[in-house]
Amino acid sequence: MFDEIYADFELPAPDPARWQDQLKEIAHRSYRIMISHNDLARAALASVPTGPNAMRVSEAMFGLMLAGFPHLRGHAEVMTSGAPGERFQFGLDLLIDGLRRYCG
Structure with missing residues (x-):
């Protein structure tokens, strides 16, 4: 669907x-x-x-x-590799880091 x-x-x-x-x-x-x-x-x-x-x-x-962000290309393997739990943790860390930066 x-x-x-x-x-x-x-x-x-x-x-x-x-x-x-x-x-x-x-x-x-x-x-x-x-x-x-x-x-x-x-x-x-x-x-x-x-x-x-x-x-x-x-x-x-x-x-x-x-x-x-052209420099992300150098990090593509890190961003797309690992087990599902590792990718989830990576995304969660990015989210929290962004919130921390926004909230101070």
Whole structure:
């Protein structure tokens, strides 16, 4: 179901000058889609969406991050390797570090 809904998801061409705004636009569009389909977010949390449409959106978001931070390419292996629990911890650490920076 998740992948079917994301089949028509429009993605912007990466613009290094606007990468943050473009990521926010994609996130807001995803949020609106999830809200309009009540249990879609639960389905995505229960199992990481890996269908072709979900991967297309994920790859576009990653591409935007690379457009904004070319030095991330040197860290791609760290960002995508490891066991699922390790990748989860990495993402959680990034989230907490960002919150700490924002909150002081």
